Amino acid sequence: MLRLAAAGLGTSPLALTAACLEAWAGLHGLAGLGETRLCGPNYRFAGLWSQSAGTRGQDPKQAPAMEPGSMENLSILYQSRDFLVVNKHWDLRIDSKTWRETLTLQKQLRHHFPELADPDTYYGFRFCHQLDFSTSGALCVALNKAAAGSAYKCFKERRVTKAYLALVRGHIQESRMTISYAIGRNNTEGRAHTMCIEGTQGCENPKPSLTELVVLEHGLYAGDPVSKVLLQPLTGRTHQLRVHCSALSHPIVGDLTYGQASGREEQPFRMMLHAFYLRIPTQAECVEARTPDPFVPTLDACWSPHTLVQPLDQLVQVLQAAHDLKPTEGDSGPCSPSVCLPEPGRPPPHPATPPETEAQRASCLQWLSEWTLEPDN
Numbered sequence: 001m002l003r004l005a006a007a008g009l010g011t012s013p014l015a016l017t018a019a020c021l022e023a024w025a026g027l028h029g030l031a032g033l034g035e036t037r038l039c040g041p042n043y044r045f046a047g048l049w050s051q052s053a054g055t056r057g058q059d060p061k062q063a064p065a066m067e068p069g070s071m072e073n074l075s076i077l078y079q080s081r082d083f084l085v086v087n088k089h090w091d092l093r094i095d096s097k098t099w100r101e102t103l104t105l106q107k108q109l110r111h112h113f114p115e116l117a118d119p120d121t122y123y124g125f126r127f128c129h130q131l132d133f134s135t136s137g138a139l140c141v142a143l144n145k146a147a148a149g150s151a152y153k154c155f156k157e158r159r160v161t162k163a164y165l166a167l168v169r170g171h172i173q174e175s176r177m178t179i180s181y182a183i184g185r186n187n188t189e190g191r192a193h194t195m196c197i198e199g200t201q202g203c204e205n206p207k208p209s210l211t212e213l214v215v216l217e218h219g220l221y222a223g224d225p226v227s228k229v230l231l232q233p234l235t236g237r238t239h240q241l242r243v244h245c246s247a248l249s250h251p252i253v254g255d256l257t258y259g260q261a262s263g264r265e266e267q268p269f270r271m272m273l274h275a276f277y278l279r280i281p282t283q284a285e286c287v288e289a290r291t292p293d294p295f296v297p298t299l300d301a302c303w304s305p306h307t308l309v310q311p312l313d314q315l316v317q318v319l320q321a322a323h324d325l326k327p328t329e330g331d332s333g334p335c336s337p338s339v340c341l342p343e344p345g346r347p348p349p350h351p352a353t354p355p356e357t358e359a360q361r362a363s364c365l366q367w368l369s370e371w372t373l374e375p376d377n
């Protein structure tokens with residue numbers, strides 16, 4: 001069956017890991033495979049974590065591991081009066097205006113939380129950011145207009161921390177790198193709605209883009225060499241992580257758009273990109289969520305890691321510890337903003353964000369009003 005593949009400058013806390021975790025490099029291999037499952041095109045398992053109608057708030061670590069996507073399959077990672085963070089299923093649209101989409105995240109939310117739907121919007125819920133159709137993981141939902149505005153401010157001021165897990169083709173030799181290819185839209189015939197790096201044919205209006213990459217493990221996926229990596233986008237270009245990995249000649253496993261040719265990426269049952277960690281430090285509350293790791297042998301027998309390069313838990317501690325540093329003078333709110341710690345040879349952090357212009361304010365108001373209009377006919 002054809003699987004569609006439609007679809008965030010500064011220094012990241014992950015930049016600290018090369019020194020503080022160097023001693024971990026080259027550790028022993030991991031344990032063997034879990035239970036036996038089919039691989040490739042016959043792999044029928046289609047889920048990560050689920051929440052049944054009677055178990056709202058279920059711990060995602062205790063939920064069934066690989067269930068098909070369904071209206072009941074919704075995992076809640078974080079919930080407050082103003083926000084929800086859900087663990088989005090892979091190959092699931094956030095919303096859709098077409099009748100053909102029988103299952104979307106909006107419909108799942110309305111099914112589980114009808115009392116939280118905002119009657120002033122068409123779909124009922126406002127998403128604070130986006131995830132591609134093929135990408136799974138942490139996605140924040142604002143439950144009212146004021147909450148959406150506070151989250152928007154965090155994104156505009158680059159105070160949000162996001163980290164992704166991915167399986168990429170080949171064994172990356174460097175334990176850590178910064179990817180800085182500028183990304184623009186591809187105007188080549190037949191490549192509409194895709195992105196490309198500066199210097200390639202048909203690349204239009206490329207913009208600066210930065211991604212931090214840390215290698216976690218080396219191993220095999222269905223017999224082919226792959227690396228498990230942690231990715232932190234420091235800018236928010238469309239398809240940024242997918243384009244940057246492809247530009248390194250290490251495309252994401254299962255990426256039909258930017259992956260390897262000859263139909264090879266149709267074999268994995270999904271695109272192996274997952275939003276693993278999310279932190280949005282609004283003034284009223286610090287929204288923070290971490291999902292379970294979906295790329296482990298017990299969930300996918302095609303993935304066989306053999307060399308540990310960097311331990312994931314240690315990297316998460318680095319991310320969290322950076323935010324626990326003493327806030328600078330003038331900071332307000334429950335937690336400090338993202339910390340920029342430049343390395344030798346790196347430029348200093350960007351200056352403070354200038355006052356919001358009228359055009360930016362208009363953009364914010366338009367963003368807040370998303371999903372309030374009637375759908376297109």
